Amino acid sequence: MWALQFHTPHTLRSSSYSVCTARTSSKPPICSLTLNPSNPTKPETNCNHLIQSLCKQGSLKQALEVLSHEPNPTQHTYEALILSCSRQSSLSDGLDVHRHLVDAGFDQDPFLATKLINMYSELDAIDNARKVFDETRKRTIYVWNALFRALTLAGHGQEVLDLYRRMNQIGIPSDRFTYTYVLKACVASESLISLLHTGKEVHAHILRHGYESLVHITTTLVDMYARFGSVSYASYVFDEMPVRNVVSWSAMIACYVKNGRAFEALELFREMILETQDSIPNSVTMVSVLQACAALAALEQGKLIHGYILRRGLDSILPVISALLTMYARCGKLELGQRVFDQMEKRDVVSWNSLISSYGIHGCGRRAIKIFEEMIYHGVSPSHVSFVSVLGACSHAGLVEEGKMLFESMVKQHRIHPSVEHYACMVDILGRANQLDAAAKIIEEMRIEPGPEVWGSLLGSCRIHCNVELAERASRRLFELEPMNAGNYVLLADIYAEASMWDEVKRVKKLLEARGLQKIPGRSWIEVKRHVYTFASVDEFNPQIEQLHALLVKLSTEMKEQGYVPQTKAVLYDLDVEEKERIVLGHSEKLAVAFGLINTSKGETIRISKNLRLCEDCHSVTKFISKFTDREILVRDVNRFHHFKDGICSCGDYW
């Protein structure tokens, strides 16, 4: 006989009642239980206690063993067992407990139904969760809420909304938890249809029932609008909030970051620090703030934030460190990112992924692969994102064979099945390397449904290599899959323009307008003395604008003498050459470069970031300028870095 080690209330101490007396002598009894000698008639109570404490300790198997000897398990005991099954991620045990509980007559207990739904949700068994709900006749608001939560987590947002309607029709009142779940359901939909409209309806219900003063609900509202891209609605809710805390501030900052408005994110962070005493930024806030710096390539701001993180003692939190690493890399300081990585005491797969993709966007493909291998050597298993990162690095560096091998190793060595993103990377690798037919073949042979990502990749490659026929095929699919993505129309128009097919350009532009879409205007940023300046090609606001234009014209004339020919193919208008040249010379990144030349001292590196891909003309002009003016110029476009020095670019003209 052997005794289990466990910590229990005193009733279980001091004698030796064996629960497993029925066991044969060849096998030791499962445990020995102490019984309160003053109350020897009720051993089952102690059994219940024992099961519960075994569950708490994580000894689920033993708890189940004891359960088989307990004639009267209580609700509390089943609760403990259910929780334990979730924690141990054991669906089979969960089903076992469920069966046991039904046999014991607890199948109509709404409390346990709630717990079961939560359990099945955590065990990714949404069908079972649904079944529990269906079979429970007395549905308390807890039961409803639990199913809402489970369905939302499983991505069945639409189903939640249908049920919510049904609940309203039957006349069951929602509580504050229901609203947060339902709001989350609006954005957790698998369908491509935006449920913004429904979200607004739920917002109206919240107002009608007077829930708008609850900070959890309003924060969820901010987040919902953020995910729909409705920044103005989100900020309206935020401004009207009667109570705000760190979470609500963080949600609003994250909203700006997610929607490409990093500038406002930093401003709001400033306001948060200056104007509130009770909402002190936490690690979550700092992650978003670092992303904002990264988006703007605002190195000086980023360094200030780094200092703040150190002062606040948030520098040992993994998500913060990963965001910090990424921030430095995206601000062009790869070596500082590497240093952050080197100084980490503990690393997880995300830290490694951050480093891999950092080398990737700087065009150091081989180095990225080496780090990927080093990660595996250190016993960290690559995740889906690890492969996206390393394949992306191959694509930036033109490493076709390496990319193919890594792609093959996914299933063979790591048992990770490629997702749409991975296929998109492969299409990109082959497409950029002008192996467009091979890229198209990858799509044909995909084992999953090709999503917009892959077709978009192919279309991008068609643009680089000017393949009209394939571009038309890809865009036909894209217009079906994501009719509201303006970028696809613009890409196709670009391709037609390069091929001088002006009628087709007009047709695509009309299509764009008919859908109420607009070409995303090009923007560039530059940070000078901790201040971020932004440029657009039609910019009347910059006080130095005339000076900038004059400098560019002067440089352009000098460059032409040295053999520069303006590349105006990307202009989507059928204009004469001079007019096209004028347009191209006014591109936002050229203005930012000129601004940098005027406002920084000689020898200082100019850092610029841009929201779109760098155009060919800007690329060659910046190469020239780096040589002419003897400056290092770092430009980060939407995909990667270009490090211009002495008339050459780190991308090797491959981007």
Next chain:
DNA sequence: TTCATAAAAT
């Protein structure tokens, strides 16, 4: 019994 913000990529 339950609720809100966040890391890596295309």
